[in-house]
Amino acid sequence: MTKNILTNFWMWLGLVALLLVLIVARVPASFAAYAFTQAIPGLSLAEVQGSLWAGSAGSALLSVERDVYSLGRFQWRLKPLSLLTFKPCANISFAFQSQSAKGDVCAAGEQVQLANFNVNVPAELLDLWFATTLAGDLSLVVNKGTINGLRVEALDGNLSWRNGALLNGDSWIALGTFGANLTADNQGGVNAELVDLGGPVIADLDINYNRILRPNDPIGVIIKGEIGVRDSAHPELQKFLPTMASAIGEETERGYAIEWQQ
Structure with a gap:
């Protein structure tokens, strides 16, 4: 009798799953597009085609404050x-x-979970937030992450900036390559342990980004640690970075110990 109950249970479960697949396959892609735009603030999708199950948007735009950034072609495949x-x-x-x-x-609802999520973008994207022009390649890997509204509830990932450079007038100044481990700070923000990988800039920094704790801070960042320049650094960088660091930190053997908040 128990065997028959289990057999019937799995049979009905299979039928329900099949019904869901059939339903999803017939629901238009616009339903999925609406769900994505509700889950990701500032996202807009156009030229939507396909179905709820598997679809695409020919044009995806992300609004960041007053700037609009193109994501290109957006595709999805639902897990029924x-x-x-x-x-x-x-x-x-x-x-x-x-x-x-x-x-x-x-x-x-407002909670979004990410897994095995990889993002690769040019560093010039940071021009949206910083009043300077940067170069290089940014790579973000989120092994696991949970975001609820503006709160980061869980995070396991890393960030890298390869071949970083800064535009100073008409010339590019090489900064080097950097890596950072990313974790949640348990207060709705993100902790980043950033280090240099042997380039012109010396960096060993603990960075906290939290707009929940610092809502009136336009950047929402606290930076603590050590920064400096190596002998291989561009002459302009050897002048600029120590001058800036000395204003907010104390000199060390390798550079300056700093603590900065907007």
Whole structure:
């Protein structure tokens, strides 16, 4: 009798799963596009085609304050069994010129979960936030992450900046390559342990980004640690960085111990 009950249970579960797949396959892609734009503030999708199950948007735009940034072609493939948990999950990707992203996203209300998520963008994207022009390649890897509204509830990832450079007038000044481990600070923000990988700039910094704790701070960042320049650094960098660091820190054997907040 127990065997028959289990057999019937799995049979009905299979039928429910099949029904969900059939339903999802017939729902238009616009439903998924609406869900993505609600889950990601500032995201807008156009030229939507396909279905809720698997679809794409020919043009994806992300608004950051007053700036609009193109993500290019946006694609998704829904995981139908995730509908049973009322937390829909999809594998998404976007690509445009030298930038790309791919990974798994799950959403429930304002909570968004990321897994095996990789983002590659040019450093010039940072021009949206900083009043300077940068070069190099930024790579973000989120092994696991949970975001609820503006709060970062969990994070395991890393960030790298390869071949970093700063535009000083008409010339580029090499900064080097940097890496950072990323974790949640348990207060809604992000901790980053940033180090240099042997380039012109010496960096061993603990960075905290938290707009929840510092809502009136336009950047929301606290930086502590050590920074300096090596003999191989550009002459302009050897003048500029020590001057800036000495204003907010104390001199050490390798550079300056600093603590900075906007």
